[in-house]
Amino acid sequence: MECSGVGLHSGAPVFLRILPGRPGTGIVFRRTDLDDFEVEAISRNVARVSYATSLMKKGVLISTTEHILSAFIGMGIDNAIVELDNLELPILDGSARPFVEMVQKAGIRKQRRPRKYLKIRREVEMREGNKFIAVYPADSYSVSYSINFPHPLIGKETFQVELSNGSYLRHVAAARTFGSREDERAMRNMGLIRGASRENCIVLTRDGIENGPLRFTDEFVRHKVLDLVGDLALLGKQILGKVVADRAGHAMHTALVSRILRDKTLWEEVTVSEKDDTPHFALPGAQAAAGSSL
Numbered sequence: 001m002e003c004s005g006v007g008l009h010s011g012a013p014v015f016l017r018i019l020p021g022r023p024g025t026g027i028v029f030r031r032t033d034l035d036d037f038e039v040e041a042i043s044r045n046v047a048r049v050s051y052a053t054s055l056m057k058k059g060v061l062i063s064t065t066e067h068i069l070s071a072f073i074g075m076g077i078d079n080a081i082v083e084l085d086n087l088e089l090p091i092l093d094g095s096a097r098p099f100v101e102m103v104q105k106a107g108i109r110k111q112r113r114p115r116k117y118l119k120i121r122r123e124v125e126m127r128e129g130n131k132f133i134a135v136y137p138a139d140s141y142s143v144s145y146s147i148n149f150p151h152p153l154i155g156k157e158t159f160q161v162e163l164s165n166g167s168y169l170r171h172v173a174a175a176r177t178f179g180s181r182e183d184e185r186a187m188r189n190m191g192l193i194r195g196a197s198r199e200n201c202i203v204l205t206r207d208g209i210e211n212g213p214l215r216f217t218d219e220f221v222r223h224k225v226l227d228l229v230g231d232l233a234l235l236g237k238q239i240l241g242k243v244v245a246d247r248a249g250h251a252m253h254t255a256l257v258s259r260i261l262r263d264k265t266l267w268e269e270v271t272v273s274e275k276d277d278t279p280h281f282a283l284p285g286a287q288a289a290a291g292s293s294l
């Protein structure tokens with residue numbers, strides 16, 4: 001499955017292809033323009049985190065990884081190779097839906113090896129000013145996210161979702177990224193959003209939006225959930241735990257990931273027996289179960 005587009009931040013044109021990964025591969029990005037150099041989607045490779053999450057290994061950059069990784073987690077894909085011929089993932093429509101559709105077209109194959117989960121055993125809470133992120137022990141993966149954005153259409157929004165029952169596809173995947181017209185000039189001048197357009201992000205004006213309609217009335221907070229799920233994918237495994245975030249962002253999401261991985265008393269690796277194995281779902285015409293790939 002392939003597509004082409006431009007990177008939101010770099011504006012760079014990019015061709016992307018998703019290939020099946022063997023059991024145990026995890027998610028691996030492959031730069032076809034740099035002799036197929038591979039960068040694994042794991043916390044150790046996290047490079048730079050401000051407006052997007054970027055990975056770097058031996059100087060090779062993979063930028064804005066969160067939307068495709070979010071799609072993989074939301075669909076229960078554990079193993080895949082993502083080929084791209086430039087440094088940034090395409091932004092497409094600003095959501096994870098195009099990636100979900102690519103995977104659905106390719107079909108999902110169940111792999112024999114049972115999936116390993118990262119099960120949270122002890123709570124972790126992190127605070128930074130009025131920003132907060134935490135994860136608590138639970139038998140499934142759920143997220144509760146709050147934002148408080150000074151805009152007439154947003155204000156305080158909270159969205160809570162159980163990621164284990166197909167909710168991701170219905171309630172999260174299509175939520176688009178957003179930015180305000182007011183910040184646009186400064187961000188463009190700094191070269192931060194060379195690829196931004198009305199086709200790939202919701203543009204907020206002072207009192208409304210420029211390119212409606214919204215896909216959900218609370219699309220903004222849903223997109224934050226999408227980003228969080230994509231950033232937490234850098235744990236390298238599906239989580240069993242309840243994540244709570246308030247006004248966090250990529251930096252706090254990835255800080256939580258490294259905090260969890262640093263302290264092995266916070267979690268354990270478990271395999272869940274097929275019978276109780278609810279944290280994924282089958283797509284029509286495809287089987288998704290323990291350890292899935294494309």
Ligand SMILES: [Zn+2]
Nearest residue numbers: 066177223227
């Ligand atoms: Zn995003």
